[in-house]
Amino acid sequence: MDLLGDWWTPLVLRDAFYGVRRFDEFQQGLGIARNTLADRLRRLVDEGLLEKQPYQTDPVRHDYVLTEKGRDFFGVLAAMARWGDRWLAGDDGPPITFHHDRCGHETHGEVVCAQCLEPLTAEDTSMRPGPGYPARLEEDPEVQRRFAGRQG
Amino acid sequence: MDLLGDWWTPLVLRDAFYGVRRFDEFQQGLGIARNTLADRLRRLVDEGLLEKQPYQTDPVRHDYVLTEKGRDFFGVLAAMARWGDRWLAGDDGPPITFHHDRCGHETHGEVVCAQCLEPLTAEDTSMRPGPGYPARLEEDPEVQRRFAGRQG
Numbered sequence: 001m002d003l004l005g006d007w008w009t010p011l012v013l014r015d016a017f018y019g020v021r022r023f024d025e026f027q028q029g030l031g032i033a034r035n036t037l038a039d040r041l042r043r044l045v046d047e048g049l050l051e052k053q054p055y056q057t058d059p060v061r062h063d064y065v066l067t068e069k070g071r072d073f074f075g076v077l078a079a080m081a082r083w084g085d086r087w088l089a090g091d092d093g094p095p096i097t098f099h100h101d102r103c104g105h106e107t108h109g110e111v112v113c114a115q116c117l118e119p120l121t122a123e124d125t126s127m128r129p130g131p132g133y134p135a136r137l138e139e140d141p142e143v144q145r146r147f148a149g150r151q152g
Numbered sequence: 153m154d155l156l157g158d159w160w161t162p163l164v165l166r167d168a169f170y171g172v173r174r175f176d177e178f179q180q181g182l183g184i185a186r187n188t189l190a191d192r193l194r195r196l197v198d199e200g201l202l203e204k205q206p207y208q209t210d211p212v213r214h215d216y217v218l219t220e221k222g223r224d225f226f227g228v229l230a231a232m233a234r235w236g237d238r239w240l241a242g243d244d245g246p247p248i249t250f251h252h253d254r255c256g257h258e259t260h261g262e263v264v265c266a267q268c269l270e271p272l273t274a275e276d277t278s279m280r281p282g283p284g285y286p287a288r289l290e291e292d293p294e295v296q297r298r299f300a301g302r303q304g
Binding site for chain 1: 169170200218221223224226227231232234235239245246247249250251252253254255257258259264265266268269271272273275276277278279280281282283284285
């Protein structure tokens with residue numbers, strides 16, 4: 001998935017969902033440079049998606065465990081995986097499959113409209129500046145033009 | 153959204169969905185270094201998410217237009233936006249809102265199980281190696297352990 005080549009952050013999260021907790025396991029699984037991995041783990045801890053739990057003292061060693069905020073990222077990863085299956089998977093099929101324990105079926109993540117549960121596509125959806133949109137940008141003619149003429 | 157600080161690729165795509173097509177518009181909208189932007193656009197063209205369409209000759213200038221593969225990434229962006237609204241938005245509310253033209257409602261993207269349409273969460277879902285999973289990795293005891301002990 002070369003497009004995501006610099007997206008180490010979601011790959012680290014994905015491995016955390018698999019059950020990886022330790023620095024060396026992340027490192028071996030991802031084949032990522034140790035300093036890059038240390039940076040990504042630190043960022044995920046700073047942002048509150050992972051938390052460090054000591055499992056050993058002298059020297060102190062930590063597990064990296066998903067927080068609630070981190071676990072909630074699962075849907076984004078599932079949406080990424082679905083897109084990857086459509087556009088990047090080889091003839092062999094998807095590298096990872098999803099099983100929904102709740103309903104008992106092999107499945108995949110589908111991004112739908114929260115109101116009507118139909119798939120949410122670019123063709124059928126408009127994006128608009130919301131209440132939290134930066135006021136300074138809202139006055140910008142460039143920005144107004146942007147929201148007027150989407151490619152959809 | 154500091155976590156996504158190095159995720160210029162989805163931000164470029166998001167702006168393409170707004171209707172941005174030209175290098176200078178991407179550059180102004182994102183406040184991104186020109187060489188970084190050039191690299192991300194080149195990568196998105198190489199990967200088939202954007203295509204270059206000349207709008208001027210002598211010198212040649214291009215629009216960057218979403219392909220079908222690029223437009224299909226919309227769901228991933230909608231899932232990211234939803235997660236960001238939950239965990240990163242300030243008191244003012246979401247910076248961007250989604251309007252589903254098809255059903256006529258203000259909405260957001262929801263990642264659901266394609267089989268039962270219930271939200272797809274880490275707690276209720278197992279990931280397993282699929283048919284396209286690299287065979288050399290499947291034999292790896294490290295990998296087998298990983299899929300056995302997810303954090304969920």
